[in-house]
Amino acid sequence: MIKAVLTIDDISSKNTPAIVDYLQEKGIPAVLFAVGQNVERYPQEALYALRHGVIVGNHSYSHPAFSSLSLEEGIKEIERCEELLVELYRAAGVERRFRPFRFPYGDKGGEQKAALQAYLAERGFDKLDDRQILYPWWKENGLDRDIDTFWTFDFGEYMIRPGSGVTKEDVFSRICDKAPKTGAPLLADGGRHIILLHAHDETEEMLPEYYKLFVGYLLKKGVEFTEPEFL
Numbered sequence: 001m002i003k004a005v006l007t008i009d010d011i012s013s014k015n016t017p018a019i020v021d022y023l024q025e026k027g028i029p030a031v032l033f034a035v036g037q038n039v040e041r042y043p044q045e046a047l048y049a050l051r052h053g054v055i056v057g058n059h060s061y062s063h064p065a066f067s068s069l070s071l072e073e074g075i076k077e078i079e080r081c082e083e084l085l086v087e088l089y090r091a092a093g094v095e096r097r098f099r100p101f102r103f104p105y106g107d108k109g110g111e112q113k114a115a116l117q118a119y120l121a122e123r124g125f126d127k128l129d130d131r132q133i134l135y136p137w138w139k140e141n142g143l144d145r146d147i148d149t150f151w152t153f154d155f156g157e158y159m160i161r162p163g164s165g166v167t168k169e170d171v172f173s174r175i176c177d178k179a180p181k182t183g184a185p186l187l188a189d190g191g192r193h194i195i196l197l198h199a200h201d202e203t204e205e206m207l208p209e210y211y212k213l214f215v216g217y218l219l220k221k222g223v224e225f226t227e228p229e230f231l
């Protein structure tokens, strides 16, 4: 059996409600990580997500690479998004039980890494329960101790762009890769995963309903999407 928590980055977007509808139809719980600027641009779509039972986490205000920021700038990015999320939950009338955070690009801040982790811990951000993830590299990289939500498998579907040459077939080969250079093989029996997908209208234009295609394929392969739990 393969178990996974689904995470979807960069909401809000025009296609966020359709993604949420699909998750609901299939009974798939998820954490959606919001970029503050995108929430400002598509507030109704973000509200829709919250009102339909997904957890919305913090993915910074403007999606910078944190290693290019000072500690102060990084904290500002997190707090500016946090203010929007507090307001969003209030407007949706939904209690905010969990506050996960994900770094854009998985960039944990370079030299500021320890200070940013201390900040996340001190401010009560919630760590996704990753105790079932037993890949050696997860521990070797300290991911078992970090507060932010990293991932074990990235669809990489955001690379499907005009002129990139990346196609849905590339995503399927990534899904089926038995020895990926980074992350863990997705379809190996006994696998425990945190899976990364994106809510991108640009991908929607290239490949309508891409989320159904890729998530649906995992369902067909017997991947069980579990409720995110936090430590």
Ligand SMILES: [Zn+2]
Binding pocket: 009, 010, 059, 063, 104, 105
């Ligand atoms: Zn992102």
